[in-house]
Amino acid sequence: MSSSNPLRDAQDRRLPRIAGPSGLVIFGVTGDLSRKKLMPAVYDLANRGLLPPGFSLVGFARRDWASEDFAQVVHDAVKEHARTEFREEVWQQLIQGMRFVQGDFDDDKAFETLKATIQELDKAQGTGGNFAFYLSVPPKFFPQVVQQLKKHGLAEQKENSWRRAVIEKPFGHDLDSAQELNRIVHEVFPPNEVFRIDHYLGKETVQNILALRFANQMFEPIWNRSYVDHVQITMAEDIGIGGRAGYYDGIGAARDVIQNHLLQLLALTAMEEPASFDADALVAEKSKVLGAVKIPKDLGRDTVRGQYAAGWQGGAKAVGYLQEDGIDPKSKTDTYAAVKLEIDNRRWAGVPFYLRTGKRLGRRVTEIAVVFQRAPHSPFDHTATEELGQNAIVIRVQPDEGVTVRFGSKVPGTSMEIRDVSMDFAYGESFTESSPEAYERLILDVLLGDANLFPRLEEVEQSWRILDPIEQYWDTHGKPAQYASGTWGPVEADEMLARDGRSWRRP
Amino acid sequence: MRIDLTDTTSSKINKALVQGRRAIGTPAVGMVLTLVIVTDEENAYDALKAANEASREHPSRTLVVVKRFSRSPRDRSKARLDAEVRLGADAGTGETVVLRLYGEVINHAQSVVLPLLLPDAPTVVWWPVNGPVDPAKDPLGALGQRRVTDTYAAEQPIHELTARSENYTPGDTDLSWARITPWRSMLAAALDQLPTKVTSVEVEGEEFNPSCELLAMWLADRLSVPVKRTLSAGPGLTAVRMETADGPIVLDRADGSLATLCMNGQPDRAVALKRRETSELLAEELRRLDPDDTYASALKFGVDRLGAVVEKAEAEASKTGEDAAASETKPAPAKKAAPAKKAAAK
Known part of the structure; x- marks a missing residue:
């Protein structure tokens, strides 16, 4: 904030970054995300002393609640889901700024009430006109909500105060719809005041990718086509679609996960060193590498999609996707997607990036595996290295955040036998309750106006440019392969890598 | 698990640590620092409890140095080291060794601690009570790049602050500051x-x-x-x-x-x-290890x-x-602190 503040000093590393006076308005506050993630994150931030005094939380939803009912709901959500222990005095600080506004998104009166509430909070809580609007609603309501905000003057950027919009994925379902959405949002909010949440980017391990690559000397020299054989980026879920049939059918795994999370992980893994660690420099490098991504020539050969069939997942019986409630038995929606991408630049030419994601796979895991080439020459005879695989650096994003290095080591004994071993770094903070949740970090960054960890417009559009041709091909060719629940995806995916003489890691 | 060693040496303790890790099946260690706690028997329990809680955020090897003063001159001239090695659930997320020093070895505690420090990882020395006047010159303090005292626990906190300021060496810090x-x-x-x-x-x-x-x-x-x-x-x-x-x-x-x-x-x-609790203060101290x-x-x-x-x-x-307006609500006893003996340190 003000650099002239005599109590602030760059040397003073104990003082945390506290957001300035501000408030958060959540649309769709009765939803799951809001109760399980947003409200607990707000409480946890307050508990860690990172929210400004007078921070205000306004809920907006159709439900007929009084502010007290809302406070009760937040209270229950916090007690159940917050990471840090419940403390009465923190709650007392928060509750003073809690308001609820009841209404539909087309209800002008409700937005007038919202406006009055915000003005009242400025007076009573000193929020200074700074508000972030969190649109935790299905994307079809985005246009309506932002238009209402505009119509009632809630989105006006006044001098010395800010109004920000926070939106969640999906950012459209293809390039056209994404551009349309961006147009709608940017018509009302300037680009630098729009924050797109990709909660993966708020995770400590994802931020650690940059630290690992650019703060160290030992990884970067081998982080290129001379040493890397290929890269596998996996995000596997063990659950099915649950109650999200309405959202999921017609979207599918590729749009839901690859377009945002996996391509962001790819960008962070493959990008060049940014000039500095600020939002503009980061987006420049990420856009560059996403712009260099080349999709396979033969889409039938180098992409695979699948649907989970009935089976057993982790000891529980699971129904197939087509048998889930609310799913059209003829649905072609993919619950598993794997694609092979290449990056056309000097660093990565010829190194395939295999991206895969799926539901009802073996276990829940997200990881980036950089697999290295075999040693060009081995002084050991064939039998000694028979069981030696390729060296790999695996960044485990979740769960059990950390980094694993795989390399060959001699098996103790009189004969020379070399086998793979793992060296493991468990992310120091990961086995603690006090490791901040991604949403905490992201909400704080929104309030501080720090855009480092948010994908920008350009990145979203570039991701769709990569995915659109693949989706179009899938729409017109064949149908998803079936794979038994609880396995690591369809055989077609294994065959896809086998054709390249490689195989998927078992994460 | 716990391993008790009586009349032992640092190398035996190191062996016990390796053995213990093998026995509980976690040979890899991801500890980020060594925390040396210098305390008396009375305060060891609370200090260790706080350290174990802080170790959730900073997995560490915790060495508790307890100096046991012997009464008779004959016992004082004899040296003995007892150790209690705790691993797994008994030691937070890291490993703990409680060292009890008797006799002459009390004056050579650094010789016990030095072989037990984690390789390369930073060392933090913490005195929950009775911190030395000049922590950096203290033989144990010299082992750490971070030396944490707690002036609040001193008998004459204000005098102690002055002493701390006279002897300040980069790396010194105090829980009263945290x-x-x-x-x-x-x-x-x-x-x-x-x-x-x-x-x-x-x-x-x-x-x-x-x-x-x-x-x-x-x-x-x-x-x-x-x-x-x-x-x-x-x-x-x-x-x-x-x-x-x-x-x-x-x-x-x-x-x-x-x-x-x-x-x-x-x-x-x-x-x-x-x-805040001591464990939270300690966790804050361990977050930054630069001066x-x-x-x-x-x-x-x-x-x-x-x-x-x-x-x-x-x-x-x-x-x-x-x-005048600012001070009228105050009792405003314009007294210079003349600290009497503090009744209870905590």
């Missing part, structure tokens, strides 16, 4: 919100609480204005009043948990400012100068009468 981080952060946030010129400050808190002096010295050092230290019944720090060109900014915490922030032209706001220059600067401002400025400020106040 205690006031939330206050400092809130005061800085207040000035973020109302960028204005502060003309004078008053820090109010209980007697014999060095955190109040440290906060006052930090404010005086940063703001270069007179800072007055006044007394209240506590608990801990109770209020900070900053007189500014735009009216007073007051952060008032009467009950030790919920504070009120009052600023001119803005509504009064509640702020949670709970007094804390801000602490050094505040500490070196000097408690005496604080007094001098107060007198000067009072003289000015009585001359102009301008500050």
Whole structure:
């Protein structure tokens, strides 16, 4: 904030970054995300002393609640889901700024009430006109909500105060719809005041990718086509679609996960060193590498999609996707997607990036595996290295955040036998309750106006440019392969890598 | 699991650590630092408990050095080292070794500790009570790049602050300083919100609480204005009043948990400012292992100068009468701290 503040000093590393006076308005506050993630994150931030005094939380939803009912709901959500222990005095600080506004998104009166509430909070809580609007609603309501905000003057950027919009994925379902959405949002909010949440980017391990690559000397020299054989980026879920049939059918795994999370992980893994660690420099490098991504020539050969069939997942019986409630038995929606991408630049030419994601796979895991080439020459005879695989650096994003290095080591004994071993770094903070949740970090960054960890417009559009041709091909060719629940995806995916003489890691 | 070793040596302890890790099946260790706790038997339990909790955030090898003083001259001349090795669930997320030193080895504790430090990883030495006057020159303190004392636990905290400032070596730090981080952060946030010129400050808190002096010295050092230290019944720090060109900014915490922030032209706001547990303070200390220059600067401002400025400020106040409003709510005992023996350290 003000650099002239005599109590602030760059040397003073104990003082945390506290957001300035501000408030958060959540649309769709009765939803799951809001109760399980947003409200607990707000409480946890307050508990860690990172929210400004007078921070205000306004809920907006159709439900007929009084502010007290809302406070009760937040209270229950916090007690159940917050990471840090419940403390009465923190709650007392928060509750003073809690308001609820009841209404539909087309209800002008409700937005007038919202406006009055915000003005009242400025007076009573000193929020200074700074508000972030969190649109935790299905994307079809985005246009309506932002238009209402505009119509009632809630989105006006006044001098010395800010109004920000926070939106969640999906950012459209293809390039056209994404551009349309961006147009709608940017018509009302300037680009630098729009924050797109990709909660993966708020995770400590994802931020650690940059630290690992650019703060160290030992990884970067081998982080290129001379040493890397290929890269596998996996995000596997063990659950099915649950109650999200309405959202999921017609979207599918590729749009839901690859377009945002996996391509962001790819960008962070493959990008060049940014000039500095600020939002503009980061987006420049990420856009560059996403712009260099080349999709396979033969889409039938180098992409695979699948649907989970009935089976057993982790000891529980699971129904197939087509048998889930609310799913059209003829649905072609993919619950598993794997694609092979290449990056056309000097660093990565010829190194395939295999991206895969799926539901009802073996276990829940997200990881980036950089697999290295075999040693060009081995002084050991064939039998000694028979069981030696390729060296790999695996960044485990979740769960059990950390980094694993795989390399060959001699098996103790009189004969020379070399086998793979793992060296493991468990992310120091990961086995603690006090490791901040991604949403905490992201909400704080929104309030501080720090855009480092948010994908920008350009990145979203570039991701769709990569995915659109693949989706179009899938729409017109064949149908998803079936794979038994609880396995690591369809055989077609294994065959896809086998054709390249490689195989998927078992994460 | 626990392994008890009597009349042992560091190398036997190292062996026991390796054995223990094998036995519980976790040969890989991801510990980030060695924490050496130097304490007496009385305080060992609480200190270790706090360290184990802090180890959730900072997985560490914790070495507790307990010096057992023997009564008879014959026992004093004999040296013996007992150790208790704890791993797994008994030791938070790292490993713990409780070292009990008898006889002559008491004066050579560093020889026991040195072989047990984790390779390469930083070492932090913490004295929960009775910190040495010059931590960096202490044989055990010399092993650590970070030396944590707790002036609050001293018998004469204010004298001790002066001594700390005279002997300050980069890497020294104090839990009394960590205690006031939330206050400092809130005061800085207040000035973020109302960028204005502060003309004078008053820090109010209980007697014999060095955190109040440290906060006052930090404010005086940063703001270069007179800072007055006044007394209240506590608990801990109770209020900070900053007189500014735009009216007073007051952060008032009467009950030790919920504070009120009052600023001119803005509504009064509640702020949670709970007094924190030792484990939280320790976790904060371990987050940064580089020298804390801000602490050094505040500490070196000097408690005496604080007094001098107060007198000067009072003289000015009585001359102009301008500050009368600020101090009229106070009992304002303009006493220089003449610390009597503290009844209870904690």
